[in-house]
Amino acid sequence: MNIFVCIKRVPDTSEAEVKVDANGKDVDSSKFSFDINDADNYAVEEAILIKEKVGGNVKVVSMGPKDGDVMIRMALAKGGDSAIRIEDPRINTVDPLQVAKVLAAAVKGQDFDLVLTGCMAEDDGNMAVGVALAETLGVPHAAMVKKVEVDEGKVKVYRELEGGLSEVVELALPAVLTIQTGINEPRYAPIRGIRMAQKKELKVLNLDDLGLAEDDVSEGSSLVELKNLYIPEVVSHAEIIEGEPEEKAEILADKLVKGGLL
Amino acid sequence: MDFTLSEEQKMLQESAREFALKEMLPTIREYEEERRVNHALTKKLGELGMLGIHLPERYGGSGYDYMSAVLVWEQLSYVSWTQTLTALGHGVLAGTVLNLGANESQKQKYLPPLCSGESIIAVGAVEPAAGSDAAAIETSARVDGDQWVINGSKNFITSGGLADTCLVLCQTDKNLGWRGIALIAVDTDTPGFSSHPISMVGDLAGDLSNLGFLDCRVPRENLIGEVGRGLHISLHGIDTARLFISAGALGITQSCLDASIEFARERSQFGKPIGSYQMIQDSIASLAAELMAIRWQVYYAAYLKSRDLPHAKELSAAKILASDLAVKASEEAIRIHGAHGCTDDYPPARHYRDSILMTILGGTREMHKLTIGRELLGLNARS
Numbered sequence: 008m009n010i011f012v013c014i015k016r017v018p019d020t021s022e023a024e025v026k027v028d029a030n031g032k033d034v035d036s037s038k039f040s041f042d043i044n045d046a047d048n049y050a051v052e053e054a055i056l057i058k059e060k061v062g063g064n065v066k067v068v069s070m071g072p073k074d075g076d077v078m079i080r081m082a083l084a085k086g087g088d089s090a091i092r093i094e095d096p097r098i099n100t101v102d103p104l105q106v107a108k109v110l111a112a113a114v115k116g117q118d119f120d121l122v123l124t125g126c127m128a129e130d131d132g133n134m135a136v137g138v139a140l141a142e143t144l145g146v147p148h149a150a151m152v153k154k155v156e157v158d159e160g161k162v163k164v165y166r167e168l169e170g171g172l173s174e175v176v177e178l179a180l181p182a183v184l185t186i187q188t189g190i191n192e193p194r195y196a197p198i199r200g201i202r203m204a205q206k207k208e209l210k211v212l213n214l215d216d217l218g219l220a221e222d223d224v225s226e227g228s229s230l231v232e233l234k235n236l237y238i239p240e241v242v243s244h245a246e247i248i249e250g251e252p253e254e255k256a257e258i259l260a261d262k263l264v265k266g267g268l269l
Numbered sequence: 270m271d272f273t274l275s276e277e278q279k280m281l282q283e284s285a286r287e288f289a290l291k292e293m294l295p296t297i298r299e300y301e302e303e304r305r306v307n308h309a310l311t312k313k314l315g316e317l318g319m320l321g322i323h324l325p326e327r328y329g330g331s332g333y334d335y336m337s338a339v340l341v342w343e344q345l346s347y348v349s350w351t352q353t354l355t356a357l358g359h360g361v362l363a364g365t366v367l368n369l370g371a372n373e374s375q376k377q378k379y380l381p382p383l384c385s386g387e388s389i390i391a392v393g394a395v396e397p398a399a400g401s402d403a404a405a406i407e408t409s410a411r412v413d414g415d416q417w418v419i420n421g422s423k424n425f426i427t428s429g430g431l432a433d434t435c436l437v438l439c440q441t442d443k444n445l446g447w448r449g450i451a452l453i454a455v456d457t458d459t460p461g462f463s464s465h466p467i468s469m470v471g472d473l474a475g476d477l478s479n480l481g482f483l484d485c486r487v488p489r490e491n492l493i494g495e496v497g498r499g500l501h502i503s504l505h506g507i508d509t510a511r512l513f514i515s516a517g518a519l520g521i522t523q524s525c526l527d528a529s530i531e532f533a534r535e536r537s538q539f540g541k542p543i544g545s546y547q548m549i550q551d552s553i554a555s556l557a558a559e560l561m562a563i564r565w566q567v568y569y570a571a572y573l574k575s576r577d578l579p580h581a582k583e584l585s586a587a588k589i590l591a592s593d594l595a596v597k598a599s600e601e602a603i604r605i606h607g608a609h610g611c612t613d614d615y616p617p618a619r620h621y622r623d624s625i626l627m628t629i630l631g632g633t634r635e636m637h638k639l640t641i642g643r644e645l646l647g648l649n650a651r652s
């Protein structure tokens with residue numbers, strides 16, 4: 008089974024304050040630490056689990072600058088076989104369709120049975136790249152996958168729906184699955200794996216290597232334009248409820264009910 | 270001179286940090302309160318290749334240099350030093366001793382299960398009357414047919430009560446002094462072996478035991494190396510252990526510093542975060558300044574040791590400075606946290622308990638000063 012797994016390096020915004028940069032189109036990421044996107048980490052684990060079960064090959068694909076190499080090699084240390092990093096300033100990373108085109112170009116023309124992505128990137132939250140990638144490759148897809156069972160020429164997947172519902176679908180291979188967090192328990196990179204990962208192939212490709220024209224994937228040809236980023240103003244409406252505890256509770260309950268919160 | 274970490278070293282750091290935060294942090298309090306050893310954790314450290322991080326790959330180790338090992342140990346100790354002490358006595362001390370002193374078949378026998386965490390091995394050198402003066406040991410080993418007969422006792426042995434095997438430093442002939450000292454492997458199910466747990470101020474989630482040997486009979490082939498080499502082999506192991514202890518002290522200091530910064534930003538008194546007061550900033554800045562300097566001293570010692578270059582005074586300096594700094598950092602951090610710092614709701618309290626131990630095992634401050642003094646003056650205070 009030839010498996011591709013697409014991973015993205017995202018900032019951890021939980022520790023540092025988020026600030027919009029001077030031109031209003033990006034956040035100032037100088038204070039952030041970066042790591043693999045959470046859902047992608049599960050996708051890597053799922054790819055390796057499938058490989059361990061049915062045999063095959065796991066190829067890691069990521070788009071971004073060299074700073075992402077540690078993350079990529081970490082996926083190799085856990086059991087990935089080789090990797091491709093796509094780096095080209097001409098790529099418009101704001102448009103998920105264009106990102107999907109780039110990733111598709113890296114997969115196309117190679118033997119693949121499964122492409123796994125995370126179901127969502129924590130930074131832009133589009134939940135679109137995986138699905139668009141399937142479309143671009145012309146193969147079926149399933150999104151928000153919580154369980155995967157690989158069979159001869161097909162794959163059975165369990166998808167998470169609202170309200171605790173699950174849906175089971177069967178797809179013909181090749182297919183794209185976007186993986187939901189919690190599907191497995193991602194392993195730690197064993198330190199011998201870290202050593203081995205240094206020797207595994209990590210190819211760096213640009214648009215020309217992928218056979219893509221700038222026009223296919225640049226900002227100019229995108230149907231999506233990022234206008235600006237801003238931090239919503241924080242407004243607070245506080246109301247102090249006076250009275251005896253019973254009265255206060257009654258007034259509060261009344262307000263909650265009227266406000267549709269209860 | 271290159272001060273940057275390689276991609277591989279960054280990965281080791283990241284992997285160890287993630288492991289410590291996810292596997293050690295959530296359970297450390299429970300294990301400390303119940304004074305239990307987390308055996309599953311030791312196994313996991315083995316599975317990930319951390320127990321034998323510096324040991325050769327052909328014996329199940331990970332084959333990394335000391336610099337890489339230091340980076341990993343820093344991250345593990347950042348969360349809990351007591352949980353790394355088992356790995357230190359076993360993987361680092363016993364592992365080094367066996368790798369240097371054991372013959373091929375002994376290595377094949379002991380090292381793979383040591384690296385995987387399947388069996389635990391302790392090293393017993395110190396005795397009631399022989400601490401810093403290790404050559405003064407009295408535990409005796411005499412030959413009887415094809416067996417060694419061992420009598421005596423050992424004190425403060427890391428994981429002594431958990432071990433499957435103990436490498437015991439024995440005197441084979443009092444008249445020979447250090448030339449009579451031998452290291453002998455004693456399986457702990459040997460009749461006559463006993464262990465007695467001791468309670469220390471720290472290391473609450475580890476095991477420290479006193480050991481007794483009463484006519485313990487073991488095969489003669491359990492001799493590790495030769496008679497006369499026992500002290501040398503053990504001291505080599507302790508040399509490696511003290512580097513890992515120094516790394517652990519860096520981890521503790523970094524944790525105390527990070528916790529203090531976070532607390533000082535969040536805790537407000539007199540209408541302002543306490544971190545805005547200059548006296549608190551002074552504490553934090555001073556700790557940070559010392560940590561920056563001492564970290565490089567530890568890395569330098571690791572660099573020298575990895576290249577097999579002379580490093581006695583450099584490592585002694587690193588050990589004194591780093592372990593003293595860990596004590597100071599945990600104390601300062603508790604002060605910055607106020608009464609909160611005296612509880613186990615915050616990291617400094619457990620680091621406070623553990624850091625003081627670091628100043629003693631792997632050689633006391635005084636012993637290391639004698640080492641540095643001997644190197645500089647060419648005069649040995651101890652002979």
Ligand SMILES: Cc1cc2nc3c(=O)[nH]c(=O)nc-3n(C[C@H](O)[C@H](O)[C@H](O)COP(=O)(O)OP(=O)(O)OC[C@H]3O[C@@H](n4cnc5c(N)ncnc54)[C@H](O)[C@@H]3O)c2cc1C
Nearest residue numbers: 358392393394395400401425426427626629630633635636
């Ligand atoms: C947590 C922990 C784990 C340990 N694990 C092990 C283990 O696994 N195996 C093992 O064999 N041992 C172990 N030990 C024991 C450790 O190696 C000894 O405690 C250490 O070597 C010091 O010996 P001592 O405690 O007997 O102190 P002593 O040697 O009695 O020293 C007492 C004091 O006198 C000072 N002193 C001694 N001689 C001189 C001198 N010539 N000049 C100036 N000052 C001097 C010392 O510096 C110290 O301050 C462990 C100890 C601890 C705390």
